[in-house]
Amino acid sequence: MKGNLILIGFMGTGKTSLGKLLANKLGRGFIDLDQKIEKDSEMTIPEIFEKHGEKFFRELEKKAVREISERKNLVIATGGGTVKDPENFQLLKDSGMIVCLTCDAEEIFRRTERRGERPVLDGGGEERLETIKKLLEEREKFYSQADYTIDTTDWSPMQIMNDICDHLRI
Numbered sequence: 001m002k003g004n005l006i007l008i009g010f011m012g013t014g015k016t017s018l019g020k021l022l023a024n025k026l027g028r029g030f031i032d033l034d035q036k037i038e039k040d041s042e043m044t045i046p047e048i049f050e051k052h053g054e055k056f057f058r059e060l061e062k063k064a065v066r067e068i069s070e071r072k073n074l075v076i077a078t079g080g081g082t083v084k085d086p087e088n089f090q091l092l093k094d095s096g097m098i099v100c101l102t103c104d105a106e107e108i109f110r111r112t113e114r115r116g117e118r119p120v121l122d123g124g125g126e127e128r129l130e131t132i133k134k135l136l137e138e139r140e141k142f143y144s145q146a147d148y149t150i151d152t153t154d155w156s157p158m159q160i161m162n163d164i165c166d167h168l169r170i
């Protein structure tokens with residue numbers, strides 16, 4: 001497969017863990033967009049949101065997308081909100097193949113329980129599940145533009161990896 005292999009999808013769908021596994025299997029470099037943003041800005045994601053707000057985070061995210069989409073043969077894990085921006089989606093699409101990971105809202109709720117890591121979801125208990133459902137609905141139109149989509153709810157990372165490799169014949 002030519003170009004990059006790009007993982008998109010909501011928070012907690014396993015983009016980073018799967019990205020590492022895939023990169024290892026395919027002998028490709030791996031870039032996690034959030035980690036790149038943290039490294040370049042010398043701040044954690046929660047710090048960026050807290051000190052500068054979401055708008056500023058999205059600007060850093062856009063800059064990082066521009067940079068990585070110039071590169072080739074990578075496995076790239078994006079952030080859950082990266083493809084809300086049509087230009088980000090297009091740049092990533094032009095640089096390779098886009099795979100979307102999906103997952104049930106309740107399972108995302110469980111997987112993202114640890115506080116302080118995902119500013120977009122930081123709210124109360126029940127309220128957090130409602131936020132997840134609302135955002136999933138809002139973002140469905142962006143996620144659904146992927147070349148291939150796989151539901152990760154009941155599958156292990158290995159099963160997901162094998163399915164993607166079979167599907168993409170890589």
Ligand code: S3P
Pocket residue numbers: 009010011012015034045078079080081082117118119120
């Ligand atoms: C975000 C998802 C996060 C991170 C930031 C915003 C979002 O990435 O980019 O907290 O808007 O969905 P993960 O999907 O890797 O958690």
